[in-house]
Amino acid sequence: AQTVTQSQPEMSVQEAETVTLSCTYDTSENNYYLFWYKQPPSRQMILVIRQEAYKQQNATENRFSVNFQKAAKSFSLKISDSQLGDTAMYFCAFMNSLANYGGSQGNLIFGKGTKLSVKP
């Protein structure tokens, strides 16, 4: 079974600095998707960034980028120029791209989350 591990329950960073959140996963599959979701105090789940396992190039979205190491099964999130609005829980998630869930490729496996605090 696939598992997702986030080893940092809490982190803090000064405003305008850079922070990296760690995520490792375990799977025997070769094709899959990885995600980072942000959950601010409003409880809303917001997709931050997505990475397809078959793509070697690391995904980037403005201040957010990932370091995807497929062989090491590592998927870290780097937040540059941290802003107060980045304060949130961050969840790493895995999705199998194979149809062995009867076509339910949307089933996500989440890590336990990292609580990020950005300090002024």
Next chain:
Amino acid sequence: NAGVTQTPKFQVLKTGQSMTLQCAQDMNHEYMSWYRQDPGMGLRLIHYSVGAGITDQGEVPNGYNVSRSTTEDFPLRLLSAAPSQTSVYFCASSYAGLNSPLHFGNGTRLTVT
């Protein structure tokens, strides 16, 4: 465009009571799912559906029932609430394609006393 709408936002139940958490989406998504979020546990999949009339169990299905009579709606039923079901519940939906991201509702906070 409302997206994924969950009702109610908050609910308190007594042990043994039943209730239905509602989820509706207006994006014509084939795939819908329910997750529960507990402190220190992340989100765990309860049930999912790949289309009207088709449902299946996720990681933690015990104590919950679902049905999918229309594309738009995917209610989650608690037949006899237990304190262990105290949690925040999220409904999510997407198109069936691999490139379609999940859209989440805003969650329902359920407390069972």
